[in-house]
Amino acid sequence: MIIDDGFLRRQIEGILSLSLLFLPFLSLLPLLSLSPSLLSLSLSLHLHFSAMTCAVANTIDAYLTDRDRILELERDSAFDARCRARATPLEVEASRVVAAVRRRDESEVYGAAPARTGHAGQRHRRFPGDRFLTSLDLIDEAALMHVARRLPKGAHLHVHFNACLPPRVLLDMAKTMDRMFVTSDMPLVSDDDYASFDRCQLQFSILAPADEHNGDVFATDYEPRQTMSFAGFLSAFPRHYPYASPDSWLERKLIFSPEETYGPLQTSEGAWDIFNGRTRMMKGLFNYETAYRNYTRLFLEDLVRDNILYAEIRPNFMRSNQLYRDDGSGLIDNAGIMHIIIDVVTQFRTELEADGRYFGGLKVIYCTPRISTPNEIEAALDECLAFKKLWPEWIAGGICDFHHQIRCMYIDRARIGFDLVGQESRGRPLKCFISELLAFRKKCDAQDIEIPFLFHCGETLDLGTEIDENLVDALLLGAKRIGHGFALPRHPRIMEQMKARGVCIELCPISNEVLGLTPRIGGHALYTLLANDVHCTVNSDNGTLFRSTLSHDFYQVMVGKADMDLFGWKQLALWSIEHACLDDGERETMMARWETQWHEFLVWLVDRYGGWALEDGETEGSKEV
Known part of the structure; x- marks a missing residue:
């Protein structure tokens, strides 16, 4: 067979294209304890020989072999590959149990529910991952939701404090x-x-x-x-x-x-x-002293009930959000609000510790509305800095810094988080406050205080607008986490830069669906972010309004993708602790507590639902993990 120069050129170009396709995977290899150079060599040789087999008449075996190897490379470079590679036998068994639970729910909960009638009499079967609010009756009945409630979730990093309880x-x-x-x-x-x-x-x-x-x-x-x-x-x-x-x-x-x-x-x-x-409507129900105190206490109880070890709350600090005395006779300012939070949390943790139980507490992210004027933002930044000096252990700080590496390297200096909140399309874009934000950073540097920005951005479908450009400014301002980030996959260069800088995305799946960014969980941007190994956490945002808890968001993340499994849940929970605003000691303690919770959860899961896996024929060694 004669192979001309054009054919060889096309084969070489194909090999180079595929090699470039797999380059992002190579950056993940330190996590997998593999040699980048070794895999790069074997991949190049493999693709070279695969390309040459195209010239052979009988190529089906080679094609299927190449196909299997590419799928294997995808699995080995997936966001949860490290958890999968280090899985214990108990985790492997528990993962099979979760798969069996999903199958049982699909057949006995969704499959047994009557189909619904749509336009022109069209019948629509029920299925996991359908629209959240229309599926809530079945979700709460599903065994996987029972499992999600028991899941140790780590840290809850994106929750608006005025809308997190029924x-x-x-x-x-x-x-x-x-x-x-x-x-x-x-x-x-x-x-x-x-x-x-x-x-x-x-x-x-x-x-x-x-x-x-x-x-x-x-x-x-x-x-x-x-x-x-x-x-x-x-x-x-x-x-x-x-x-x-x-x-x-x-x-x-x-x-x-x-x-x-x-x-x-x-x-x-x-x-x-x-x-x-x-x-x-919620504001007036929330902004008086008795409600604020009682709500804080009930929120803490809800965190423990939902198996959350720690939270970072986002109260709105602005003049119109100050608290009233119970008789309406006067106001409690922002500093008074901080005193209430500190008092309630301290008492709650003391009671738990006396009972031999652990709770990592909560910290406050200073938030102010993005509709504010530059002068108002400047005043808010000054108060944020003052609060950090007054309550260094209560204002969110100690976030991990990746320094352009994948593995988290913790730093010693305490930090406070600052955020701008509200509807992006009706607020001022970040670029309107660049002068104030840069001056603030300079002021902090002069006082040896480090305050990362944890901006809401990318919560939009307004592509190509200045709203969409908030992602650019969040990157250039050095944000350590961003809230939502739904639009980020549409900006591949920004996404790669954020990934390289260790920026974590605070995903809010149910919120994004209800507020019109995606019709169903399967279309959510989170799966693209995870496929690119961008660090993410799962969050509930404003659960009051969406009839949801953090358990519901974890459930949705699982059912939105057929091959999402227990190891995906584990990695998301681990990232929540890694990217929380904790110092080294807090993080080590919390990680140890989470590991204990995780083991207890696995034992419970296998004991409670292990029979389902056996009934489905999922015996040990019957399925790769």
């Missing part, structure tokens, strides 16, 4: 407050369709007598934002709305429904309009 928690507290008032932007009129009850936007507030502006929200002559006592509202409601109790109606006003989330005309912008209205 709505009824704050509503029940509000019922006990004599000075709690409710207002509406329109009268609630009992007409034929009760449309005003659907459209109205409510707000709550604790008011002193002098601040009342009384009105009857159910009267036709009600003027927007007149105040009505919450007790009076609850008493009158049943006379004007027969379809629900006031409690259930108010809860529905605070959570996203499938109809408004997935409606054919809904957009991300529209979902954010609903979201912003609900956060305004």
Whole structure:
């Protein structure tokens, strides 16, 4: 057979292209304790001989061999490959059990549920990974969700403190407050369709007598934002709305429904309009002293119940978010808010320690709205720095620094985190605050204080806009973590730079779906990020509004990809501790506690569901891990 120069050139170009394709995998080899040069040589030889077999008539065996080897290389360079390579026999067995649980759920929970009827009578079967809010009934019934609740999740790094518990928690507290008032932007009129009850936007507030502006929200002559006592509202409601109790109606006003989330005309912008209205409603239920104290305590209990060792919370620090005294007579400033958090957390940890239990506590990320003016941002940065000096162990600090390496190298200097929050498309882009942020960094350097930026960015579909460019500024400003990062895979150069600098992405899968960035979990950007070995953590964002917990987000991450397994969960949990704002001692203690939790979880998992794997024929050694 004669092979011309053109054929050889094409073969060589093909080999070089494939070699370039696999170059990113080579950077992962230190994690796998392999030799980059050895694998590079073997890969080049393998691709060379594979290319030459193309000239042979009978190529099916060679093709299948090459195919298997490429898939094997993908597995060996996957984000969870290190966990898989170091798996203990118990982990291998537990991974098979999780696979069996997934299969059982698919057949007995989703497969047994009736198909739903769509447009023109089309039937739609139920399946794991379908739209979250329409699947919540089956998710909570699934055995995998039971497993997700027991999973040791490590650290929760992206949670907004005013929206992390079920709505009824704050509503029940509000019922006990004599000075709690409710207002509406329109009268609630009992007409034929009760449309005003659907459209109205409510707000709550604790008011002193002098601040009342009384009105009857159910009267036709009600003027927007007149105040009505919450007790009076609850008493009158049943006379004007027969379809629900006031409690259930108010809860529905605070959570996203499938109809408004997935409606054919809904957009991300529209979902954010609903979201912003609900956060305004939440604000008055949250910003008074008793609620803040009780909510903090209940949040800590919820973390422990959800098997979370530690959290970094994002309260909004701005003048309009200051707390009211319970009688509405005065305000508690941002420093007072910090005192409340410290008091409650200290008491909670003391009680747990007395009971022989461990909880890693929480730290605060200083957040202020991105709609702020540059002068307001400058003032917030100054207060952030002052808080770090006052409470160095409470403001998020000690984050790991990768120094352009994959393996985490911890540093000694304590750090505080700073973030700008709110809807990206309606706030000012980061570039509007470059002067203030750079001046702040210079000020910190002069005082030998290191404060990393933990920016929300990439939470958008506005490609090619200045909103989309927030990722550029987050990179150049040296952000150590970014919140959401949904748009990051569309910027491959920025993604590679963030990966090289050890920037971690705080994934919020359910939040991104409900707010219109993806219709289902399978289309989420997280799988592209993980395929490129970008470090990520799993987070719940604003679980109150989405009817979700961190366990639900871990569940969604698992069911969104067929080959996601126990080792993926493990790596995500480990990264959450590695990228938390902890000092060396805190991190070592927490990692040791997590390892203990992990072993106990594996034992429970195999004991509780191991029979399912045996029934499915998943005996030891029957399946590669």
